[in-house]
Amino acid sequence: MTGTVSNSTSSAGMPKPNTPVPRQRFFEFKKDIPASWSVILGIAVWICFFGFWEYAVWQQWTNEILLPGPVKVLDALYTMFAENGFFNDVLISVWRVMFSFGLACAVAIPLGILMGTFRTVEAFFSPFVSAWRYLPAPSFIPLLLMWFGAGDTQKLALLFIGVIWFLITLISDHVKAVPADLIRTSVTLGGSRWQVLRTVVVPASLPNITIAMRQMLAVSWTYLVIAEITAADAGIGAVMMRAKRFLHVDEIMAGILVIGVLGLFFDFLLRQVYRFAFPYLEGRS
Amino acid sequence: MTGTVSNSTSSAGMPKPNTPVPRQRFFEFKKDIPASWSVILGIAVWICFFGFWEYAVWQQWTNEILLPGPVKVLDALYTMFAENGFFNDVLISVWRVMFSFGLACAVAIPLGILMGTFRTVEAFFSPFVSAWRYLPAPSFIPLLLMWFGAGDTQKLALLFIGVIWFLITLISDHVKAVPADLIRTSVTLGGSRWQVLRTVVVPASLPNITIAMRQMLAVSWTYLVIAEITAADAGIGAVMMRAKRFLHVDEIMAGILVIGVLGLFFDFLLRQVYRFAFPYLEGRS
Amino acid sequence: AEKVKISGFTWPGYGFWHIAIEKGLAPDLDLQYQTIEDPYESFNLVAAGQMDVVSSTAEFTPVGVESGLPIKLVAFGNLSYGTDKIVAGPGINSAQDLVGKEVAVLEGGLSQIFVAMWLEQNGLAYDSVTYRNIIADDAFAAMIGGGVAASEFWEPYGANTLKALDGSSVLAQSKEPYWLQQGVVADGHYMTETFVTERRDTARKTLKAMYDAISWWQDNPTEGNQIIADGMKMSVADVELVLGKDGSRTDGGLYVYDFVEAAQFCGSAPGNPPFEQTNGQINDHWNLVSEWWVKFKLIKSVQAPDKGIECDLHRELYDAGYRG
Amino acid sequence: MPLDDVILTATNVSKTFGKKTNTVEALREVSFSVARNELCILLGPSGCGKSTLLNIVAGLEDPSGGGVSLEGKRIHGPARERGMVFQSYTSFPWLTVFENVEYGMKLNGVPKAERRERAEKFIDLVHLTRFRDAYPKTLSGGMKQRVAIARTLANEPDILLMDEPFGALDAETRWHMQEMLLEIVETTHTTILLVTHDIQEAIFLADKIVFLSANPGRLKTILELDFKKGKELKSKEDLIALPGYLECEREITALMRAEAGKSKDDY
């Protein structure tokens, strides 16, 4: 034995055996808070918001025609669903967003993957894609009308060009971040370029691609109203447009509400897809 | 000596001293390409684009009223600058985007930092901010007109609400990613909460906040046209709006072109700011 | 049946297309009505050869012609009969009070001419105010928010503004005899040149179907308004606000021309249209509007009316004995 | 070392993570003390709770039971007196070497002139004088750790806590750092509590080794390295040459092996 084992070194300076005081402060760095707090705070913000809104209307701070109170909006929402067949419009809008977004993904994912993988592809497309990100989508409505007519295709095309450029950029950035060592591993195991692409680059970037999709789906919802203003016979945006023509602001607000709820719902859905599709990921959101 | 030093182990299987063939393939994983290739490919895509466009117009594939050729667009652009005082409109639009974006940053940066730092702040604001991301900005034009009048404020407000929610989300995500060990280091050096916030959280997240700003500035440009359609006497969007009323599609396209160029220019500017403001960062873009 | 593509924005004044469709008034045509809220997008579709008929406000033709758009105004559809108003905010009681202030109009639209003419009528220069491009949908909010001193409105915005904004008042409205006589604030129906020339028979049938619908509506106003409300997806109350309840054409905000009146306005039938308008006034209207667009520097010159107006369809119908 | 010169005492420190159903017992009633000017090593198999214990001493975590006192005063929360160096590189990338070292003193309101003097002294001590105005990005991993050490020392803590400070460095750099640390102890007489699981490192550096056993972390034994007493070690070669070194390494290796064997498959 070169060391001496000493078991109890308790000596001077022993602290009194008082139970430690758990410090629970309201503002603590990066400290997780109890789930109950989250829920309470999350509800609190909405209560504050709706409360303030109703109060502002009640106090007549603003014009009631232009800013009806939340109760009136909910009432309008009920009427729209119960009597005006609004549900059908919602379905049509959801279909438009989903379909156009699906198309955008079908183009952006392969292109983004190729751009992220091969510098040559990137050098070719990147200047083009970056410039088109600034595209003011509404300005393209006349061209889209001409090319696609006044039907659904035109609206789908508008939603498509509203998100495609950002989507490509995000995806190619994520693919660029695939660790080089994963690719090198596959190559030294005898993988051909096509095999590496299929068995490494794609699965490695898929989780982050899904996150990019979630972000851009949110943007797609903000374009819905613009897309459905033009030549729309149905859809949430068309209903809001008509409501505007006859100054039914409560219906417009109801439409905004529905879009918000739908957006959150699909965000939640994609979160779940992420969870279930990538069970192998470390505990990330 | 426990090992034996053997100097030249050259023996059987010596390869012929032919010079190695450098494999330079066009599609190589993550392999940097010569700068000259980048430039050539980057120019190539624009030549392809403009070439195809001019060809399509020349072959009369589309209606010339609705899709004038690039030459005609450039011609219109020249006239607009030389004769119609378009430069002034451009300045006004730039000012609007910059000012509203500055305001958005002034709100989003502190709030995002607090949300990223303290879970309680996040729990309160996050449900609210996520829902408002889906906000279809154009639907708020009447309310903004009512609150802010028909002047500049209203347009600034629209540009503001178009980017603020995403900006807050992005910034708070980046702040959340500040390494906990940096914060803990400061705390064990005796830093108070305010000191930690000021001397660690802020400088550590600032580079990524700048990147988030770059991304959202791009989005801000896409909203410019929507903001300037209503009640605008000047600005790129107003000019495009008038051009639309009188079917001057070449001017609309010129407007789009200018917005694209401005977008790229400010992106470049922020990239430079990033470079010069954060010289201490490892060789990242 | 032959397909005819028609478009217009959500406005009861164009609702007769729905009646024509619903009641099968053009048995051998397949009329398809498409709602397109921005008329300029309808004209874009015309340029692309994808639209045959567009219903819109009546002032567009000179602009379209100068841009080379292959389009003709074939009929004056209706006259604003009180639905359009110039409403002033608190403290503004006369044209004089407006000098140097901002007025919300649809730039390059009828309302701009309406305001400009009204200013001149009151002895002021047409450019003594600043025109702000805010459509009526938004102008209500803009007036409440301040900033604009007056605005040109159609219903229901005018009535709502008067109700919501204390001290607001009507400065002018389209029901006044002068405006009715001038016929400035009106809707028209446009057809593409190819449609008019190459499918003339169809064009005639299409026009006839619309006038049949108007007659039918005059006889069955309640059911007609219901059809229009359903077709436009608006409430019956909103339709009645504009078209009236009893088919008399004078108990709403719009006066709808029947076939003979429209033909007279076009100069394709003998006699004078109502409101002291003259036979063939459509050409004067063309010149009036064109002159204003030149003043506003939106077009370069006034062209001959026949470049943008086609009144022979009415004449042929009239000659064939049709009377609506 | 007289027993009454104890600076830090941990008494029956326990720690349980998680809530209700899903709890992990990381530490169970661990007691030990560190004497003034001592370099005490916390050694033990992976996951035995070394980092948790160090975090409790630093005040970054609260113990579930028991407590720690410094200079006889019960500790609450993190403080300047207990500076910590982490395994990850924590030199602030936006500050130069000098500014990094000065940072802690700035937080504590040390006047500028003194700050400058002390910073330069400690930069010298860790051999970074040449890099005084360089940003961390231009430094190697070892150099970044030296910045962190200098920064903490310049802040004059009563005890320096280090959690595997050399764990991310390559073998060769690790040597240099260990030798430098002994040099620093020689000069500054700082009290150090250092976590590692590298046995050679522990033997080379330690005055005393506190060995924890795994699942949950309990005090297994405290080793006083008698064979090193009075010897001056400057380099690893000196250690290897020391009689008793091999025996000591073998003994600790056996201890480690016994603990690690408990969960053989999960290495």
Add this chain to the structure above:
Amino acid sequence: MPLDDVILTATNVSKTFGKKTNTVEALREVSFSVARNELCILLGPSGCGKSTLLNIVAGLEDPSGGGVSLEGKRIHGPARERGMVFQSYTSFPWLTVFENVEYGMKLNGVPKAERRERAEKFIDLVHLTRFRDAYPKTLSGGMKQRVAIARTLANEPDILLMDEPFGALDAETRWHMQEMLLEIVETTHTTILLVTHDIQEAIFLADKIVFLSANPGRLKTILELDFKKGKELKSKEDLIALPGYLECEREITALMRAEAGKSKDDY
């Protein structure tokens, strides 16, 4: 080992990075060879070009001069014959342990039944049978590296290349891995070329050590570890107990020290 049983030969391998003004000479005319079934270690100070050399052997980089041949054939580009294990964890997170090990064989069109059999054999070999269907996220660093090793071995390379495979692991896990690697060599008689800068690791594992000097990387010496010849080493304790071990460690330490001293400030 007869000299004519050489499997890999590197001849005058040079490598310069960068272009025109801004070049780094990483390797200058390095020649060495690896015999069949040998475990050859590339040792040298940090930045001496070990990884670069290994990458050239793997075919991931092209040499600027000289060349490498395997089984007498000049190599071009990466290939199945030269499987590589990296320091970073490269087990594919989206595949289970079994699918990871099977992966290389799938690329090379090995039929399903054989794939399964071979995969299970190598999973056994690295003691991961219990974790056959687990995803890498549930594995520790050491286990991830074992997956990578099994995957490469199951692909039956002529030579196994490893770049600091245990560099990111903690000391204790590193032992286990080293011992396991010797076990594997015992069983499979694989030829291995391994990069490290841990001297103990090098001595423990090597049949032969190729020592590179720094700035630029040149061959300094090749060491045959005669004191280990014929001895059976199962654990680190065996090595420590072996006569001649201390002397060998001291000798290599001195070599290393001499090289590292060249750029003292940059450790």
